[in-house]
Amino acid sequence: MGCSLRMRDRRIMPLAPPSGNPLLTPGPADKIICTQTISSVEPFCARACLLFAQPTRLDEALDLAARIRPLVLAGGTDLMVGASADLGPGPVLDISRIGELKGIAVADDSIVIGGGTTWSELVAAELPHGFDGLKAAALEVGSIQIQNRGTIAGNLCNASPAADGVPPLLTLDGELEIQSAGTRRRVAVAEFITGNRKTLLQPGELVTAIRIPRQLAEGRSSFLKLGSRRYLVISIVSVAALLVPDRSNKVIEARVAVGACSAVAQRLPQLEAALVGRVLDASLVDAVKTEHVAGLAPIDDVRGSAGYRKDAARQLVREALLAAVEGRAGGIA
Numbered sequence: 001m002g003c004s005l006r007m008r009d010r011r012i013m014p015l016a017p018p019s020g021n022p023l024l025t026p027g028p029a030d031k032i033i034c035t036q037t038i039s040s041v042e043p044f045c046a047r048a049c050l051l052f053a054q055p056t057r058l059d060e061a062l063d064l065a066a067r068i069r070p071l072v073l074a075g076g077t078d079l080m081v082g083a084s085a086d087l088g089p090g091p092v093l094d095i096s097r098i099g100e101l102k103g104i105a106v107a108d109d110s111i112v113i114g115g116g117t118t119w120s121e122l123v124a125a126e127l128p129h130g131f132d133g134l135k136a137a138a139l140e141v142g143s144i145q146i147q148n149r150g151t152i153a154g155n156l157c158n159a160s161p162a163a164d165g166v167p168p169l170l171t172l173d174g175e176l177e178i179q180s181a182g183t184r185r186r187v188a189v190a191e192f193i194t195g196n197r198k199t200l201l202q203p204g205e206l207v208t209a210i211r212i213p214r215q216l217a218e219g220r221s222s223f224l225k226l227g228s229r230r231y232l233v234i235s236i237v238s239v240a241a242l243l244v245p246d247r248s249n250k251v252i253e254a255r256v257a258v259g260a261c262s263a264v265a266q267r268l269p270q271l272e273a274a275l276v277g278r279v280l281d282a283s284l285v286d287a288v289k290t291e292h293v294a295g296l297a298p299i300d301d302v303r304g305s306a307g308y309r310k311d312a313a314r315q316l317v318r319e320a321l322l323a324a325v326e327g328r329a330g331g332i333a
Helices: 058-068 119-124 129-138 144-149 152-158 166-171 269-275 282-287 306-326
Strands: 030-034 049-053 071-073 092-094 104-106 110-114 175-179 184-188 193-195 206-213 220-226 237-245 251-259 330-332
Touching: 049 058, 058 092, 058 206, 119 129, 119 144, 129 166, 129 220, 129 237, 129 330, 152 166, 152 206, 166 220, 166 237, 166 251, 220 306, 237 306, 251 269, 251 306, 269 282, 282 306
Parallel strands: 049 092, 071 092, 220 330
Antiparallel strands: 030 049, 104 110, 110 206, 175 184, 175 206, 220 237, 237 251
16 A cells, blocks of 8 residues: 555545454455645555544444444544544444434334434434433533434433433433343443443444433433533533322322432432332422432532532532423523
8 A cells, every 4th residue: 555645634545454463354345544744755654544434224333333342423522522643553443324223213112212313313302201311411412413413322422420421311211222242231321331431332243222211211301410500501500300190189109310420320219219109299309318329429620619619519409300390302401
């Protein structure tokens, strides 16, 4: 392979495998995108290039994921921002054109959201009120351009402590479907994220779908976030709440989750237990006590102190519960 490149030139060309480099063994969907920018006369070098694959079928993507262990690009809204000039040390697998990863399906016992479904597609879908909180969170994920590109699975796999999509999915008892070329497994959202930018996803695996139990999808839900401004803001605190009443209007299921106040978003099981059996009305906020948020571990940073975050979390939990009772989806607090 020999060619010269102009300064900042970008070229896509078929891949011819350099000898002895298993990462650059070609497959039917493989392409090279060159990122060499040093000189207009310097010869082309494979080390200045990365493998860019954009399959259209899930089986192709899983095969490539197993062979080249790539950086996975779903919407690109996090990967592109966090990448270095040459997109890091490894190949890139763009899964944005795989139709099998998109869409929302309603089954008898669950609602299944494709991992490649964008936030805008989620907002546009007709879903039960239990998804109102998740839709409210979707509308706070960056700008409309980000919502049009960013995906639900990408938000989970990025594993930011302030990810807006995680608290509502925790309240919905979300479960991830994870596939590799030879295996398929399910992992609860509550277990999937293990720390700041850390997950249980193994090399060669893709999150293909998120499953939500139907009984929770029929509840009342809300999402609120506290930020330093009205739009395009990273959460200082975020709270999602979901309440399921019985025919006598008493709470039979309660879920409350707090984001941006720990390395991983957390549910508040003591508060949830205190809410069950109470009448679904504005008096629910009286059940919220300081000890219910004592297990949170917020940090001090430029957006707020740990003490401020914990105080704000307690107040935001009260407001999120009231919003759910009143049928308001939420948004910026």
